[in-house]
Amino acid sequence: MKRILSLKELAERTVGLASGHRACAGCSFPSIIRMVLGSSDYPVVVSNATGCLEVVSTIYPYSAWPCSWIHVAFENAAAVISGVEAAYKALKRRGEIKEDKKIVFIAIGGDGGTYDIGLQALSGALERGHNFLYVLYDNQAYMNTGIQRSSATPFGASTTTSPAGKSSFGKIQDRKEIIEIVAAHKIPYVAQASISHWGDLIRKLRKAYEIEGPKFISIIAPCVIGWGYKEDETVEIARLAVETCFWPLYEIEEGVYRVNYKPKEKLPVKTFLLKQERFSHLIGRDDLIEEIQKKVDEKWEKLLRLDGLKVF
Numbered sequence: 001m002k003r004i005l006s007l008k009e010l011a012e013r014t015v016g017l018a019s020g021h022r023a024c025a026g027c028s029f030p031s032i033i034r035m036v037l038g039s040s041d042y043p044v045v046v047s048n049a050t051g052c053l054e055v056v057s058t059i060y061p062y063s064a065w066p067c068s069w070i071h072v073a074f075e076n077a078a079a080v081i082s083g084v085e086a087a088y089k090a091l092k093r094r095g096e097i098k099e100d101k102k103i104v105f106i107a108i109g110g111d112g113g114t115y116d117i118g119l120q121a122l123s124g125a126l127e128r129g130h131n132f133l134y135v136l137y138d139n140q141a142y143m144n145t146g147i148q149r150s151s152a153t154p155f156g157a158s159t160t161t162s163p164a165g166k167s168s169f170g171k172i173q174d175r176k177e178i179i180e181i182v183a184a185h186k187i188p189y190v191a192q193a194s195i196s197h198w199g200d201l202i203r204k205l206r207k208a209y210e211i212e213g214p215k216f217i218s219i220i221a222p223c224v225i226g227w228g229y230k231e232d233e234t235v236e237i238a239r240l241a242v243e244t245c246f247w248p249l250y251e252i253e254e255g256v257y258r259v260n261y262k263p264k265e266k267l268p269v270k271t272f273l274l275k276q277e278r279f280s281h282l283i284g285r286d287d288l289i290e291e292i293q294k295k296v297d298e299k300w301e302k303l304l305r306l307d308g309l310k311v312f
Contacts, residue, residue, distance in 0.1 A: 029221050051112060140157070
C-alpha cells in the first residue's frame with residue numbers, strides 16, 4: 001500500500017486539471033479530478049464521457065487536461081478505455097512499449113453516463129476484466145442539459161423532470177444502488193468516497209492504482225446549480241452527506257466489505273436535506289423526511305452488518 005499524499009504534496013504535483021476551465025463557481029469536480037490525477041505516480045490516459053466535466057474543460061481550442069485525454073459519447077467511456085488498455089497490452093507484447101512501463105487507464109463519467117446511458121459499457125468492461133479505474137462523479141442529475149432527473153437522483157428531490165409542486169413531492173423512486181450493481185461483477189475493488197474526507201479519497205485512489213483488474217470509485221459531487229446552495233458550501237454539503245450517513249464511506253476489496261468512517265454522532269438526514277433548494281419543499285413534510293431517514297438508517301445498518309464480511 002502506497003503512502004497517502006498530503007494536500008501540499010498533491011498541490012505541488014504538476015499533474016492536475018489546469019486552471020482556466022469554465023466550471024461553475026463552487027463546482028466540486030475540479031477538486032475531484034485534481035485528486036484523481038494527482039494521486040497517480042504513473043502516466044494516465046483518461047476516457048471522459050460527455051457531461052459537465054467534459055463540456056467545461058475542453059471548449060475548443062482549449063483544454064484543461066495535462067494528460068492523454070479522449071472525449072467519448074455518453075454511453076461508451078468504459079468501452080473506449082477498454083480498447084485503449086487492450087492496445088497498450090498488445091504494444092507491450094510487440095516490444096513497442098517497455099515491459100516495466102506502467103500506465104494508468106481511467107474512465108470518468110457522471111451519473112447520467114454511468115447509472116443510465118453508460119451502464120451496459122461499464123458492465124461489459126467489468127465482466128471482461130480490463131485493468132482500469134472507473135471514476136463516477138455523482139451529482140445526481142443530468143446537470144449540464146437542464147437538471148433532469150437520473151436514476152441517481154434521490155427520493156424526494158425536485159428536478160426539472162421530477163418537479164415538486166401541488167401534485168408531486170419530487171422524485172418518487174429511490175436511487176439505483178450502483179455500488180452494489182458494480183460489486184455484483186465480483187471485481188477486485190469498489191469504493192464510495194467524498195472530497196470532504198480527502199485523506200480517505202486519496203488512500204482509495206492510490207490503492208486502486210496498484211490493483212490489477214477493474215476498479216470503481218463513486219465520489220459524491222455536490223452541484224451548486226442543481227442542488228441549490230451557496231458556492232462556498234460545497235465541501236460542507238459533501239461533509240453533511242457523510243456525517244448523516246446519506247453517503248457512507250466504504251469499500252469492497254476482494255469481496256470484503258469495510259466501513260471506512262463511522263460518525264461519532266450520526267446527524268439527522270434533514271441537516272443535509274434542508275441545506276439544499278432541491279429539497280426545500282420538504283419543509284413541513286415531516287412524513288417524507290421521516291421516510292428518507294428510515295431509508296438512510298436501513299442502508300447504514302445493513303452496511304454495519306456487512307462490515308468485515310466477505311461476500312464473494
